[in-house]
Amino acid sequence: MSVSVRIPPVLRAHVGGVKVVQMSGATLGEVLSALVVAHADLREQIFESDGALRRWVNVYVDGADARHLAGLETPTPAGIEVVILPAMAGGSR
Amino acid sequence: MTTKGFTEVDANAAQQLLASPERPILIDVREQNEWDAGYLHGATHAPKGTISFAIANIAPDKSAPILLYCAGGVRSAAAAETLAGLGYTNLRSMAGGIKGWSEAGLPVVETTTLTPEQKSRYSRHLLLPGVGAEGQAKLLDARVLLVGAGGLGAPAALYLAAAGVGHLRIIDFDVVEASNLQRQVIHTTERVGMPKVESAAVQIRALNPDVQVEPINGALTVDNVASLLDGVDVVIDGTDTFEARYALNDAAVKLGIPVVHAGVFRFEGQLTVLAPGRGPCYRCLHPTPPPPEMAPGCGVAGVLGVLPGAIGVLQATEALKLLLGIGEPLIGRLLLWDALEGSFTELTVQRDPHCAACGSAATAKGVQS
Ligand SMILES: [Zn+2]
Numbered sequence: 001m002s003v004s005v006r007i008p009p010v011l012r013a014h015v016g017g018v019k020v021v022q023m024s025g026a027t028l029g030e031v032l033s034a035l036v037v038a039h040a041d042l043r044e045q046i047f048e049s050d051g052a053l054r055r056w057v058n059v060y061v062d063g064a065d066a067r068h069l070a071g072l073e074t075p076t077p078a079g080i081e082v083v084i085l086p087a088m089a090g091g092s093r
Numbered sequence: 094m095t096t097k098g099f100t101e102v103d104a105n106a107a108q109q110l111l112a113s114p115e116r117p118i119l120i121d122v123r124e125q126n127e128w129d130a131g132y133l134h135g136a137t138h139a140p141k142g143t144i145s146f147a148i149a150n151i152a153p154d155k156s157a158p159i160l161l162y163c164a165g166g167v168r169s170a171a172a173a174e175t176l177a178g179l180g181y182t183n184l185r186s187m188a189g190g191i192k193g194w195s196e197a198g199l200p201v202v203e204t205t206t207l208t209p210e211q212k213s214r215y216s217r218h219l220l221l222p223g224v225g226a227e228g229q230a231k232l233l234d235a236r237v238l239l240v241g242a243g244g245l246g247a248p249a250a251l252y253l254a255a256a257g258v259g260h261l262r263i264i265d266f267d268v269v270e271a272s273n274l275q276r277q278v279i280h281t282t283e284r285v286g287m288p289k290v291e292s293a294a295v296q297i298r299a300l301n302p303d304v305q306v307e308p309i310n311g312a313l314t315v316d317n318v319a320s321l322l323d324g325v326d327v328v329i330d331g332t333d334t335f336e337a338r339y340a341l342n343d344a345a346v347k348l349g350i351p352v353v354h355a356g357v358f359r360f361e362g363q364l365t366v367l368a369p370g371r372g373p374c375y376r377c378l379h380p381t382p383p384p385p386e387m388a389p390g391c392g393v394a395g396v397l398g399v400l401p402g403a404i405g406v407l408q409a410t411e412a413l414k415l416l417l418g419i420g421e422p423l424i425g426r427l428l429l430w431d432a433l434e435g436s437f438t439e440l441t442v443q444r445d446p447h448c449a450a451c452g453s454a455a456t457a458k459g460v461q462s
Binding site: 008009010019045054055056058060063064065067068083085086087088089 | 333334357358360361363378380382383387427431438439440441442445
């Protein structure tokens with residue numbers, strides 16, 4: 001049930017600098033919960049206090065926006081890639 | 094006539110073929126001066142003497158349908174024979190040539206009046222199927238707004254200027270600093286301290302006198318965004334504040350102007366085309382901005398200098414595709430580039446029917462104003 005979770009560069013400091021972490025879970029909600037248990041600093045970056053995804057954080061499951069799938073209920077079969085992508089600030093001034 | 098390896102068709106049959114779904118590649122095999130006096134819409138120019146070399150670029154697939162024409166039908170028949178000898182299998186020559194076409198009352202495109210200097214400067218564009226003199230004329234007539242003359246805007250502006258995009262309006266409120274020169278290649282050491290838009294204008298004018306530059310030293314705001322977008326065909330978004338990005342998005346959606354959006358961070362970049370009515374807008378992707386403390390910029394995080402260079406040039410590429418109407422613009426697709434991995438990832442991005450800027454409710458109520 002291992003799923004690759006791609007951490008965006010802006011959040012990598014919260015996971016010890018790594019780009020991809022392996023997590024398990026049958027749904028996106030389970031995968032992300034496992035992620036923030038393993039890396040507690042990430043919780044407030046990606047979740048609202050009520051457990052919903054931050055509105056500026058998009059999560060893609062197998063290349064598609066989870067909000068247009070089943071949200072946190074989206075199934076995450078083994079081997080699938082999850083990409084976390086918050087809004088990016090910079091045009092590099 | 095198929096014994097020669099090609100078929101002859103008259104002007105009316107040629108016109109029907111060109112209007113059909115299996116539209117053949119149309120090649121004009123006349124000389125330059127004849128082409129300059131007028132050609133058929135959508136034709137690619139390859140004089141008969143050069144066609145055996147040019148054909149590989151025009152039609153890499155030897156089974157692709159090809160329709161050749163010249164002035165009266167003699168040279169195009171000879172060119173078709175040449176191509177048949179090279180292994181091309183789906184060839185037609187227009188009997189009667191462009192003369193017969195005009196006599197049948199069908200329209201001939203008046204060639205655009207590129208000057209001899211322009212024909213030389215843009216010669217590599219003129220050779221390209223999908224660009225040619227018609228496409229170059231479109232570029233020379235086009236107006237692009239660059240929001241920011243920094244990491245992304247600098248390379249984008251240089252390549253758009255080189256390509257002959259006739260009007261570049263550039264807005265930025267910064268002055269050139271030494272720390273910009275690691276990536277913002279439109280500026281120079283000598284021009285440190287100069288407003289970025291003036292520095293950019295100097296470089297663009299030196300590169301291509303065809304380009305009219307309109308430097309605007311200031312910030313994009315909700316108050317000036319509509320006038321900045323006036324007459325603009327495509328926007329290059331090199332903003333680095335969320336306020337400016339949302340103001341730009343909402344106005345561009347309202348005016349139906351596509352925005353080529355990008356961002357860079359350290360060793361990674363992203364790019365997408367936000368085309369109103371054809372795909373998502375920025376608010377569809379991110380309805381609300383993050384608080385500033387959750388969105389660090391390159392000023393604190395650093396960026397490899399080539400990163401915005403490459404992504405800015407990809408933005409210019411998307412802008413040229415939109416202006417020319419060629420290829421598959423990155424609409425509804427978000428491209429991620431990881432420079433260290435050397436990998437590209439493509440994500441699917443969709444419209445949000447409830448989007449405050451481009452959703453049905455927004456359109457109905459006009460809330461974005
Ligand atoms: Zn939208």
